[in-house]
Amino acid sequence: MILREQGVVVAVARDGRHRFGKPTTTAIRLVPGLGVEGDAHAGATVQHRSRVRRDPTEPNLRQVHLIHAELHDELVASGFEVEPGQMGENVTTRGLDLLSLPRGTRLHLGGCILEVTGLRNPCSQLDDFRPGLMKAVLDRDEHGRLVRKAGVMAVVVEGGEVRPGDPIDVELPAGHHLPLQPV
Template identity: 60%
Template sequence: MGGSVRAVSSNGVYSFTKPNRESITLLAGLGVEGDVHAGTTVKHRSRMRRDPSQPNLRQVHLIHEELFDEVRDAGFEVVAGQLGENVTTLGIDLLGLPTGTLLRLGDEAVVEVTGLRNPCPQIDGFEHGLLKQLVGRDEDGAAWRKAGIMSVVLTGGVVRPGDPVKVELPDGPHRPLEVV
């Protein structure tokens, strides 16, 4: 099972969007070199206000490019990096992966999937109405979230657009993704 990296993005300052780059360097246990969300403890502003000592389970944010096609069909124009992700993939059902899945990005880097990104109200600040495309409830009332997944870096390395992504599912019973 696998796909490819379509884009990589990072930003050294807090901003909703992240500029696309020719490459990013993942650092084991930290995240994306030079990105504002890199570190061993949580860097998301609202989570830091609650408890700045929490481990950073959100070191690398991944979104599947197919999401952009889906929201485009609903009248929204979104491209790689604009939702704050670090890695945009193609050909992988990121939202369907279980917790603990390993993603091999390029030749060296390995990230472990920790959970779902919880879409925040800033998404509507980016484009009004977009949040409803990324979070909602099904007919049974169960919540669904489509704003990508979060991961931690196990093995560092350089990641570039066009790199392969290899998926390694964890052993044993699979745990569905939850918000981290």
Template identity: 60%
Template sequence: MASGGVVVAVSRSAVHGFAKVNQDVVRLAAGVGVEGDVHSGMAVQHMSRRGPNPPPNLRQVHLMQTELFDELAGRGFTVAPGNLGENISTRGIDLLGLPVGTRLHLGETAVVELTGLRNPCTQIDGHQDGLMRAVLDRDADGNLIRKAGVMSVVLVSGLVRPDDAIVVELPAGPHAPLAPV
């Protein structure tokens, strides 16, 4: 395990919407997500993915790197923690470069496991016009790069606060890159 970074902010919302409200502390519940957040649950809670037999919730906790906010500010956008619907805003970790199955130890006891990339939706443009395009990019081969954070499931319950350390634990064996979930 390696020290990776720090929690900048923690956020949640009890209702479906876009932005989440910053909190002093959130409780992550194993197998469920952020207590009190509309996206918590064992089955998927996202409005476009729910149905009579919803799939398992691989999107319990949304993490986003605040370095993206710096990049967006350089392009004329104003984005703060929670604005893009993330639960945990981080600094000092290349979240997008981590493999599937990476475990992040947050605070004293909480552990989440990365399941994939957030696939940004057009609601982002509701925050600021043009922001959807700004959180997408293309690599040298023309492949789409999604920069709007990563999704995870909670393995171990615990409290998470701003300024908590984040410890990165890479999975054993060959590493698979994150893909949209």
């Protein structure tokens, strides 16, 4: 079942080099099975340097990184200067609770389809960017379980171009919904 216009694309970003932040741009092209054209993390197998060192043959479940603009709002209210792309995301969204989506959710945006694979596991590079940011994107729920707020990762199912202003429709997976885990 597709839920219509649940969110909107606020910004898109890519970088051909392995750096923490990514500059925003007017559009990105998504390539099925690979990720964002021209981005250092695009590829069928893992591209994040730490994961390549462990096993370069693992499938790339982190082709596209999405962060909700509401997290940026929360961080700015806490005194951090953060703008779209600066935390390494390719797509900044608004109006969509990315963290509560089940694994396998399909996001329809700009004529493309992304499949959510899991949570981004925040790393210490956040503190290199803004001291204290790592702690700010981690929280605890009412049961004391760790909550990772640094966005979600996805793979490209159907490619095309994505631009700021594109609506995002949500297609929940059939059957039992599995919660997101770090990938």
